[in-house]
Amino acid sequence: MPPASPSLDKGLPETGHRLLADVSLPAAVLHERPLAHNLAWMQRFCDAHGASLAPHGKTSMAPALFHRQLAAGAWAITLATAPQCRAAFAHGVTRLLMANQLVGRANMAIAAELLAAGAELYVLVDSVANVRELEAFFGERGLRLPVLIELGVPGGRCGCRDRDQVMALARAVDDAAALELAGVEGYEGVIRAEAGHAPAAAVAAYARELVTTLQALDTDGLLRVARPLVTASGSAWHDLIAEAFRDAGLGERVRRVMRPGCYVTHDHGLYGEAQARLLARRPEFAEGLQPALEVFAQVQSLPEPGLAIVAMGRRDVGGDRLPVALRRYREGGAADAALSAAGWRVEKLMDQHAFVALPAGVEDVAVGDVVAFGISHPCLTFDKWRKLCRVNRDLEVVEVLDTCF
Template sequence: MGTTVGSNAASTDTGATIEPGINNAMVDRLDDVELGWRFKAVPAAAHGQSAGGYVNSGVHLADLQTPLLTLDAAVMAANVDRMARWCAEKGVLLAPHGKTTMAPQLWRQQLENGAWGITLANASQLRVGHAFGLRRVMVANTLSDPQAVTWLAGAQGPDFSVVSWVDSLQSVALLDATLAAIPEAVPGSDAVLDVIVELGGNGGRTGARTVAEALAIARAVHASSHLRLVGVGGYEGSLAHTADAGALGTVRGYLSAVKELHEHLLAADLYAADADIILTAGGSAYFDDVVDVLAGSATNGTSPSGAAGQRVELIIRSGAYMVHDDGFYRGISPFGRGAEAEAGHAPFASAMHAWARVVSAPEPGLAILDAGKRDLPVDEGLPEPQLLGHALGGEMATLDGATISSVNDQHSFLRYDPETTTVAIGDVVRLGLSHPCTAFDKWTLIPVLASAADDRVVELIHTFF
């Protein structure tokens, strides 16, 4: 089960306690999915078999086909455990952003290792979570589509707790009007939605731009008969993209404003009196700064405003830590730099690799691979050539000095030194990738290998983008 993170049960407005979880039967049923042409990693020889049956037949890396994305089970387990232990040490909760993988099998692994719940980004992702029986979800966005709001009003209940965000007076008015217009005959027509007021920053993404604006929004929520204010939060990752002193100063200044907003809301008694209060921020790049700045505001007991028994929980929402990468997050993760690295926290390791085959060698020092933008993420850096071998699953050697110079829709350009490296048609290259969020969305089925030393396929991960 791994390390349990903190006290992660949440109270509803009826006094019931909702435990985190997912419908295990629904997740297990993915093993029954019939393999076929829809899954590009699976060879034709496997078509007609169930996913679970195929894995149990004794599949290895060599039995798959390129282009291919694989995951490493041992690395994912180690990354999840490392993050769970860190959160337990810091006394914070984790609601990993499920949009990174959109893979219920991986969500379950995170929940079994103590996650408070799963964060999602929009209504379509929320429906996926509901279909697989997620019990507790944070939607880190404003729900502005009336159909989505109406659906949620009827779907939430004792087994499905959702908290979403608001960042404007208009969004509060829209939610109010939509909920008020639901016919009495519709289940959930008297539902009250739990919301968090979001503070943003200049040049950032969503969120009120000033504490004063956010306070006005909070007052509007407090006055609403359809909404309940249960927290404050935001996202610091859109305000910086590096770990230099200037970027970290921007991040920490923003987080200080989030803290200030929370203190104003407590002082004004704007939080719902029967709610556990949520204080949330933290992507995968600056979660250490989030905890450093905001942890003092999380009480895990009586709130500073004196409301007996009202908890203030700090929840981070890092999503990339489980899979990590060989690019952007490798360079910026707190466990790879700064105080956390100095404190002895081992860095996360990349659990994802791409495998591509040489289909053409038209010039000396140039090989064209059979994987492109349809298969590989490129938004946070080009793939990194790592290993070269004559066959998938065969012996591979380190590919020193090679680069991917560009990526087309279906091809990548491998540049290498022909004086020191020989590349032939049919050779296979293992690639390191940057940014798991834009790797997973290109694959409906992802084989999981046991470890770097054991290339048995131990699971097939299904994604739902």
């Protein structure tokens, strides 16, 4: 029998399905149990708060995960760019919320193709100039584009900075035959801490401002759609956004849409810390999200005492924070035979190498040992990979997931 053809992608099984024996490392690994837990947890959370879930697909750009999110009850998938929307639609996602302004004729052409093919697509606007460009482009093609007005914050990213700008923009949209004002959008992640304190009060106030802005548009007769949207929420402040939307007395006419993305895998860094703050605010959430994404890599060299070089670098793991060594295995070993990685500390990453400081007295490390690393900010690790391995408790690969970056 001829040997199996080698994989063209890093991190994939070649001759079998055992992560510790048959996969070319480094590999990005999704653990099924915490992944399933996170999918169910966030959907239950949104359901309990009367909100629709439109998870941000830019986190993973993995169609298999999109369909699991939709199967769990998600209302739509959020994307960041027109090509991302096209990729999601090509894989069967028909309701798309592009949480960004649609600028440039080439990007508008992609959106027009999606609308003509039957997609339900929402985009953001925050300037009259953009409204005029969209009106001209989509009007020429006889298409009607739903838009959401983005409400920003001073010093933040995109978005109108005050109510007067919002109302003037809404009137411009109302005058545009090819556009339809579908609601209000915001992103609380741009609100920064002041004097070292978490901006919980500012986030809650911002969520309330999104609601009152929507109500002002409705009062002025500028929301003509049957069910307008109010939407916000990343993965760090979803409790405050959901509660502000729930308690605003909006009624069933308004669809309250939550857009977290990183929740799907969570992490051992940025979002782990955000969840610790959430649990401090909401101790009733006894069980939160669980880290599901890790990068497995091997010890490549032990060049001097106290130092291990691991074959994993910036091309394999996001750089918001240095990865965290979690546990270790012998190559070809069993999932239930993990060795300690306590005290192991990643000190520096190069393109393909991690410098790992070992605690004093460690003598059982061998070249070829497999180390599982926790990551920070899933978006920045997902986009390093075109294929990821989903594994069960025994570290057997049960699915290879494609990404569409």
